[in-house]
Amino acid sequence: MDLKLSDEQSMIKKVAADFLKAEAPSYVITEWFQEKRAFIPELYKKTAELGWLGMMLPDEYGGGSASCTDCAAVFEELGHGPLPGPYFSSGVLAAEIILAGSSPAQKKTLLPEICNGRSVVIPALSDDPIQWGPRSVQTRLTKTVTGFVLNGIKRFVYDGDAATSFICAARTETGGVVLALVDRNAPGVSVKPVLGFMIGAAEVRFDDVAITADNFVGDWGVVERALIKALPILCAYKVGACQEIFEMTNEYTCTRVVFGQPIGRFQRVQDHCVDISIHLDGARWITYETLWKIDSGIEAAANVHQAKAVASEAYYQSCNFSHMVFAGPGTDYKHPLMAHSVAAHTLYQYLGTPLYHKRAMVDALYPRQSSAA
Amino acid sequence: MDFSLQPDTPEISAFRKEVREWLAENMRGSEPLRWSARWSTRENDEEYQFRRQLANKLGQKRWLFPTYPPQYGGAGLTLDHQFVLETEIDRYGLPLGSIFYTLARLVAPAVLKFGTEEQKLEFLPPMLRGELAVWQVLTEPQGGSDVANCLTKAIRDGDDYVVNGQKIMVGHHLPPDYVWTLVCTNPAGKRHENLGWLYIPANLPGITVQHLHLMMGIKNAVFFDNVRVPAKYLVGGENNGWKVANSYLELEHGGGGSVSENPLFKRLIAHCQKADFDGKSLMEDQDVRDVLADMLIDLDVQRLMGLRNFWHRYVRDPHPYGGPQFLYFQRMVRLRNSERVQQILGFDALAPDGSVHEEADFEYTVRSGPGWLHGGGTLDTDRLIIARRLGLGRPSQETAPTTV
Numbered sequence: 001m002d003l004k005l006s007d008e009q010s011m012i013k014k015v016a017a018d019f020l021k022a023e024a025p026s027y028v029i030t031e032w033f034q035e036k037r038a039f040i041p042e043l044y045k046k047t048a049e050l051g052w053l054g055m056m057l058p059d060e061y062g063g064g065s066a067s068c069t070d071c072a073a074v075f076e077e078l079g080h081g082p083l084p085g086p087y088f089s090s091g092v093l094a095a096e097i098i099l100a101g102s103s104p105a106q107k108k109t110l111l112p113e114i115c116n117g118r119s120v121v122i123p124a125l126s127d128d129p130i131q132w133g134p135r136s137v138q139t140r141l142t143k144t145v146t147g148f149v150l151n152g153i154k155r156f157v158y159d160g161d162a163a164t165s166f167i168c169a170a171r172t173e174t175g176g177v178v179l180a181l182v183d184r185n186a187p188g189v190s191v192k193p194v195l196g197f198m199i200g201a202a203e204v205r206f207d208d209v210a211i212t213a214d215n216f217v218g219d220w221g222v223v224e225r226a227l228i229k230a231l232p233i234l235c236a237y238k239v240g241a242c243q244e245i246f247e248m249t250n251e252y253t254c255t256r257v258v259f260g261q262p263i264g265r266f267q268r269v270q271d272h273c274v275d276i277s278i279h280l281d282g283a284r285w286i287t288y289e290t291l292w293k294i295d296s297g298i299e300a301a302a303n304v305h306q307a308k309a310v311a312s313e314a315y316y317q318s319c320n321f322s323h324m325v326f327a328g329p330g331t332d333y334k335h336p337l338m339a340h341s342v343a344a345h346t347l348y349q350y351l352g353t354p355l356y357h358k359r360a361m362v363d364a365l366y367p368r369q370s371s372a373a
Numbered sequence: 374m375d376f377s378l379q380p381d382t383p384e385i386s387a388f389r390k391e392v393r394e395w396l397a398e399n400m401r402g403s404e405p406l407r408w409s410a411r412w413s414t415r416e417n418d419e420e421y422q423f424r425r426q427l428a429n430k431l432g433q434k435r436w437l438f439p440t441y442p443p444q445y446g447g448a449g450l451t452l453d454h455q456f457v458l459e460t461e462i463d464r465y466g467l468p469l470g471s472i473f474y475t476l477a478r479l480v481a482p483a484v485l486k487f488g489t490e491e492q493k494l495e496f497l498p499p500m501l502r503g504e505l506a507v508w509q510v511l512t513e514p515q516g517g518s519d520v521a522n523c524l525t526k527a528i529r530d531g532d533d534y535v536v537n538g539q540k541i542m543v544g545h546h547l548p549p550d551y552v553w554t555l556v557c558t559n560p561a562g563k564r565h566e567n568l569g570w571l572y573i574p575a576n577l578p579g580i581t582v583q584h585l586h587l588m589m590g591i592k593n594a595v596f597f598d599n600v601r602v603p604a605k606y607l608v609g610g611e612n613n614g615w616k617v618a619n620s621y622l623e624l625e626h627g628g629g630g631s632v633s634e635n636p637l638f639k640r641l642i643a644h645c646q647k648a649d650f651d652g653k654s655l656m657e658d659q660d661v662r663d664v665l666a667d668m669l670i671d672l673d674v675q676r677l678m679g680l681r682n683f684w685h686r687y688v689r690d691p692h693p694y695g696g697p698q699f700l701y702f703q704r705m706v707r708l709r710n711s712e713r714v715q716q717i718l719g720f721d722a723l724a725p726d727g728s729v730h731e732e733a734d735f736e737y738t739v740r741s742g743p744g745w746l747h748g749g750g751t752l753d754t755d756r757l758i759i760a761r762r763l764g765l766g767r768p769s770q771e772t773a774p775t776t777v
Contacts, residue, residue, distance in 0.1 A: 001377065003375075254766055262766035262767075274701070274756045277698060277763070285674070286677065292374045306670060366656060366662075
């Protein structure tokens with residue numbers, strides 16, 4: 001048993017923390033959130049130079065052959081920001097989908113471009129915003145004389161506006177789900193940012209978009225295989241975010257004086273900090289154990305769903321408890337808590353809500369007998 | 374990171390084999406027994422005798438306190454060995470720390486850390502051999518979780534301390550051999566600077582024990598009426614009791630960590646798979662599955678917090694707030710599980726089942742929700758300690774004491 005990061009992982013983590021401090025300090029990130037700027041191309045290029053895009057991909061495709069825990073160490077620091085941008089959606093999730101589902105030729109052309117940051121490949125999976133998972137895929141793939149066409153509207157595609165291409169999930173005429181690579185500039189593709197209490201979402205329309213057979217990168221099973229390695233990285237990002245909220249909230253209880261004393265002396269206020277600690281540490285250790293299982297080759301499907309549920313809930317609740325402590329000032333879009341609050345709500349929905357993943361966790365552990373009925 | 378519970382080296386593997394064989398031999402005869410919980414409403418003599426004899430045998434092997442120095446009755450083994458013992462005996466559903474109803478597991482570390490050489494040589498060996506039932510006798514009627522508000526007086530008179538006062542909510546159904554007590558050694562002294570610890574033989578004249586029948590089982594009131602306690606039983610020095618208390622309570626407050634498995638969830642799943650409702654097993658019901666999901670997450674977080682604390686103790690780097698955080702979270706999980714079990718089982722959740730270990734019993738689970746909200750302080754004192762360790766509203770943070 002050894003519950004600390006290796007020296008090398010601690011070093012990677014420190015590099016990421018220093019990078020964030022220098023390139024994207026909290027007040028800058030808060031500004032980006034205010035302006036709804038979810039993609040900063042110059043910064044994205046720098047992270048490519050640091051090897052953070054496609055970090056877990058094999059060397060031969062331009063990746064760093066990093067373990068999940070190595071990669072999580074970086075993303076935990078990015079979560080402190082919370083740094084917006086397609087670092088996860090393209091650099092982790094799309095990379096893992098292509099690695100799991102593409103032909104060797106596709107991998108050779110696509111993956112190095114993801115790693116060097118020239119391609120930003122964004123998964124556009126669900127159509128129905130209420131649900132997530134294969135059942136919510138409604139975009140249709142229809143056969144034509146020369147190939148196929150795609151038709152449908154993906155209403156909330158995370159990091160959609162940063163895309164150079166999409167991995168679009170579509171339903172075939174026989175009812176299956178396939179994944180198709182679509183160039184952002186292909187005729188019939190349109191992207192419109194969705195504004196609101198969220199960051200980075202865009203509506204992506206596919207109107208009679210022509211597809212050829214070499215655009216396919218697999219079926220829904222490929223997404224599920226990719227998510228096993230990808231989701232815990234997103235969870236680590238949320239753990240870092242919770243840690244940041246925990247620290248800034250605790251500090252505020254020492255400096256903010258009301259009724260003649262620091263508010264940290266009020267037990268009601270202390271309780272909020274205690275609740276953040278529970279959410280933070282729950283998310284941290286569930287995530288870490290999941291990372292360890294994956295890196296050790298231990299079956300972790302249920303753990304991955306559990307981690308996603310716990311970390312999403314933790315980030316969301318940590319923001320809420322922090323809002324209880326910061327009160328009015330914390331609701332100012334210029335306050336760092338607001339960036340977190342917006343990110344937490346977005347990531348609560350992204351790739352399935354806690355309820356979805358809790359159910360998937362139980363289904364993975366105790367499959368339903370009546371599923372056939 | 375490595376979360377695996379069995380990092381066995383060849384030496385440790387050999388030790389595990391030895392322990393497993395020894396337990397197979399010495400647990401024989403326990404098969405029909407259904408362990409009661411540490412405080413219990415269903416203790417029986419047969420079980421008690423078995424556990425007490427087991428403690429004796431483990432004590433003679435020096436496995437009850439394996440890491441303690443040999444001169445005091447320990448085996449001088451490493452935490453790796455202790456880990457083997459804890460996990461192996463856990464396979465029988467018993468935690469090493471409460472083989473029989475004694476709190477020596479909390480008292481011995483304090484004596485080891487704060488006792489004089491003479492005291493260690495005299496007090497520790499019988500405790501470590503598992504021969505003694507030792508009670509922790511702290512709570513007073515007026516003080517409750519304010520432990521420092523201690524009115525039981527111990528006034529020096531010649532070679533003795535004369536003890537007068539009352540403690541409450543302590544012990545269990547069978548009498549102790551020793552009581553480990555916080556006393557006020559200087560009634561005129563300042564708070565926190567007026568306390569001392571006495572390790573008192575329970576058979577001294579003037580000590581009366583009275584049963585209290587409580588939600589979680591039998592506890593007691595203990596009365597001291599002019600009890601003359603020889604001065605050699607004062608541990609940690611006169612008026613130095615608060616320092617001893619601080620280090621000592623960290624263990625009780627979750628700082629020791631935990632590596633044991635919770636038997637409840639597995640049993641609940643088995644029940645849901647068997648129970649039929651409306652022609653379908655309960656396990657097929659989405660509402661039931663949702664309740665089980667929340668319960669599993671709570672129990673996994675609790676397990677991991679316990680593991681984290683165990684590891685921090687293991688590498689001798691106490692977690693700043695992990696001890697009280699674990700304890701607080703565990704109380705809240707028990708409370709939530711109390712309702713969850715009722716939601717799933719209906720009235721059956723209120724009927725005890727004597728055919729299983731008490732920790733896995735649904736009725737015990739329901740009761741221990743509200744019943745374990747206190748014990749070793751309350752959930753509010755847990756949160757108070759966390760807040761101090763975090764330094765909320767304070768110029769500095771209190772540090773976690775090292776445990777033994």
